[in-house]
Amino acid sequence: MVDYATSGVSLDRASEAKKLIAKAAQTTFTPQVLRDVGHFGGFFALGDSPTADVLVASTDGVGTKILLGLQLDMLDGLGRDLVHHSINDILVCGARPLFFLDYMAFGRLDVEIAGRIAESLAAGCREHGVALIGGETAEMPGLYRESDFDLAGTIVGIVQKDKILDGSKVVEGDVLIGLPSSGLHTNGYSLARKVLEDKIAAGTLKTTRLSDGQSLAQALMEPHRCYLKVFGDLLTHSGLHALSHITGGGIEDNTMRVVPKGLHLQIDWGSWTRPELFEVIQKHGEVAEAEMRRAMNLGVGLIAIVAAERSNEFIALLGKREPAAFIMGHVSA
Amino acid sequence: MVDYATSGVSLDRASEAKKLIAKAAQTTFTPQVLRDVGHFGGFFALGDSPTADVLVASTDGVGTKILLGLQLDMLDGLGRDLVHHSINDILVCGARPLFFLDYMAFGRLDVEIAGRIAESLAAGCREHGVALIGGETAEMPGLYRESDFDLAGTIVGIVQKDKILDGSKVVEGDVLIGLPSSGLHTNGYSLARKVLEDKIAAGTLKTTRLSDGQSLAQALMEPHRCYLKVFGDLLTHSGLHALSHITGGGIEDNTMRVVPKGLHLQIDWGSWTRPELFEVIQKHGEVAEAEMRRAMNLGVGLIAIVAAERSNEFIALLGKREPAAFIMGHVSA
Numbered sequence: 001m002v003d004y005a006t007s008g009v010s011l012d013r014a015s016e017a018k019k020l021i022a023k024a025a026q027t028t029f030t031p032q033v034l035r036d037v038g039h040f041g042g043f044f045a046l047g048d049s050p051t052a053d054v055l056v057a058s059t060d061g062v063g064t065k066i067l068l069g070l071q072l073d074m075l076d077g078l079g080r081d082l083v084h085h086s087i088n089d090i091l092v093c094g095a096r097p098l099f100f101l102d103y104m105a106f107g108r109l110d111v112e113i114a115g116r117i118a119e120s121l122a123a124g125c126r127e128h129g130v131a132l133i134g135g136e137t138a139e140m141p142g143l144y145r146e147s148d149f150d151l152a153g154t155i156v157g158i159v160q161k162d163k164i165l166d167g168s169k170v171v172e173g174d175v176l177i178g179l180p181s182s183g184l185h186t187n188g189y190s191l192a193r194k195v196l197e198d199k200i201a202a203g204t205l206k207t208t209r210l211s212d213g214q215s216l217a218q219a220l221m222e223p224h225r226c227y228l229k230v231f232g233d234l235l236t237h238s239g240l241h242a243l244s245h246i247t248g249g250g251i252e253d254n255t256m257r258v259v260p261k262g263l264h265l266q267i268d269w270g271s272w273t274r275p276e277l278f279e280v281i282q283k284h285g286e287v288a289e290a291e292m293r294r295a296m297n298l299g300v301g302l303i304a305i306v307a308a309e310r311s312n313e314f315i316a317l318l319g320k321r322e323p324a325a326f327i328m329g330h331v332s333a
Numbered sequence: 334m335v336d337y338a339t340s341g342v343s344l345d346r347a348s349e350a351k352k353l354i355a356k357a358a359q360t361t362f363t364p365q366v367l368r369d370v371g372h373f374g375g376f377f378a379l380g381d382s383p384t385a386d387v388l389v390a391s392t393d394g395v396g397t398k399i400l401l402g403l404q405l406d407m408l409d410g411l412g413r414d415l416v417h418h419s420i421n422d423i424l425v426c427g428a429r430p431l432f433f434l435d436y437m438a439f440g441r442l443d444v445e446i447a448g449r450i451a452e453s454l455a456a457g458c459r460e461h462g463v464a465l466i467g468g469e470t471a472e473m474p475g476l477y478r479e480s481d482f483d484l485a486g487t488i489v490g491i492v493q494k495d496k497i498l499d500g501s502k503v504v505e506g507d508v509l510i511g512l513p514s515s516g517l518h519t520n521g522y523s524l525a526r527k528v529l530e531d532k533i534a535a536g537t538l539k540t541t542r543l544s545d546g547q548s549l550a551q552a553l554m555e556p557h558r559c560y561l562k563v564f565g566d567l568l569t570h571s572g573l574h575a576l577s578h579i580t581g582g583g584i585e586d587n588t589m590r591v592v593p594k595g596l597h598l599q600i601d602w603g604s605w606t607r608p609e610l611f612e613v614i615q616k617h618g619e620v621a622e623a624e625m626r627r628a629m630n631l632g633v634g635l636i637a638i639v640a641a642e643r644s645n646e647f648i649a650l651l652g653k654r655e656p657a658a659f660i661m662g663h664v665s666a
Contacts, residue, residue: 021447055388122357131375141340141397143483156377
């Protein structure tokens with residue numbers, strides 16, 4: 001039986017570190033900082049009025065999906081992964097993206113790989129109207145193994161102060177609407193790699209097929225889906241109370257970040273068909289259901305929390321761009 | 334004889350990669366992007382008017398100073414290093430800092446180290462009025478060795494469009510005014526570590542003393558100096574034509590980034606006393622003078638390029654906060 005701890009990642013250590021960092025960060029807050037650290041993005045107001053522009057920023061990496069990409073020589077989606085993940089993180093705050101900066105660090109700088117990653121970053125940016133205005137490419141022999149590299153980035157977006165989505169509008173009875181993910185996105189790869197280490201070692205990820213004919217390698221490296229275009233104008237729909245981006249921590253932990261204290265989530269785990277990739281990982285590694293729920297998105301990439309009386313209207317509007325959106329639960333007292 | 338290539342870092346590969354990345358980035362530029370990638374910061378205008386606010390952003394890491402810090406168990410200045418480096422990068426664009434986000438990546442997340450780094454980041458931010466509004470802490474077994482970590486960050490600042498410093502005002506005859514660095518800052522550490530590997534292995538960096546009594550370890554780990562307070566109101570002084578932050582690439586390469594084509598630098602390399610730390614590194618590693626100039630700041634952390642007829646006035650004003658500022662050359666045709 002494989003779990004996250006076996007794979008070398010501790011969610012408890014992560015949570016402890018986050019607390020220490022948030023405490024240190026709070027000592028730096030100026031009146032322009034609107035929310036505590038810990039939301040999907042950080043909020044910095046450019047003015048005092050209720051309709052002032054607020055910058056929303058988020059830094060993230062693609063995690064150990066890189067190592068799988070290196071093992072499979074499938075690196076071309078990683079830039080897109082990072083940009084899409086980042087756009088989603090500020091989208092769920094109600095913000096639209098302005099610009100992006102990347103950080104690439106190599107043991108031995110591989111010019112060809114750096115160029116491929118940059119092209120993938122630029123493709124994700126172009127498609128969503130985000131300007132890639134800078135970055136840093138570091139060569140650090142001794143810190144990274146020669147062939148390894150790390151990739152992270154920072155996005156900055158903008159939202160009007162009175163249009164911020166931060167969960168404060170969420171009330172009992174609100175409906176949870178799920179949007180399908182395109183795979184693991186950028187979370188749970190340490191666990192997935194541990195589970196599949198026999199297939200990775202044997203080099204059979206590219207020849208093992210899912211029932212739709214896609215190889216396990218393709219399914220695993222499928223880029224993180226971006227939900228910016230799906231939402232479009234719906235981002236300011238008055239029935240939309242909050243959005244949650246399903247990343248590390250899974251459906252419950254991430255959605256609880258935008259649910260006020262005292263309220264709970266009632267999730268109907270049987271309301272959608274879990275994609276085969278997750279079933280394969282769970283079965284092959286005998287991963288406990290609780291661990292799967294904590295580590296992976298299980299087929300749900302983003303959740304909209306919508307006023308109950310507006311949920312049919314919202315799904316109908318959403319359905320024009322995402323017919324597969326579905327009701328997956330509600331908020332309870 | 335030790336040079337940068339021996340230490341595992343190639344400035345040629347870096348320059349080649351930068352070109353590829355800049356080319357990809359250009360395909361994403363919207364009309365709001367004011368300058369090409371490659372300046373000390375990226376420029377994103379929030380409006381069309383000549384006095385519109387422009388956001389200036391920069392991403393950077395602290396490089397292999399981390400490895401030396403780990404070897405010496407002297408990690409507490411690294412957060413400050415990163416924040417100060419980042420503030421300087423946008424300061425030389427004429428911008429004042431607004432907020433910062435960090436990226437920490439570990440092989441095995443060390444909660445205590447993460448807390449110490451966060452405290453150091455927060456200290457640098459507090460001291461300069463910068464809000465630490467977010468970040469990412471990643472645990473990536475397999476990518477980093479268990480005890481290793483990487484640290485990078487992104488700063489966002491603001492400048493009025495007509496107050497941008499980008500070198501376009503620089504003319505023949507302008508005077509170069511140097512400001513002392515506090516040591517290597519955050520560049521040249523792969524070379525320094527290679528040169529000093531015998532002392533690192535023997536554990537004698539802490540017992541080898543410079544003539545002022547400071548140990549070599551202390552001198553090497555001294556945090557990057559921040560020049561924000563030194564400049565203060567002088568940032569908009571009409572005699573100030575450009576600023577250059579002396580990072581990887583050294584005095585000449587960095588200053589040429591803000592000197593228009595056709596103009597050259599006449600640097601009087603004997604106009605300041607090179608700090609002993611650089612002499613020790615050069616002598617111990619028999620490092621060629623050209624290599625030292627390309628890899629290190631040699632005691633000059635920032636250079637102001639000032640109109641010749643205003644240079645005495647500027648030095649007098651600067652002298653109130655930095656008496657050690659000195660004329661180190663001029664711009665020639």
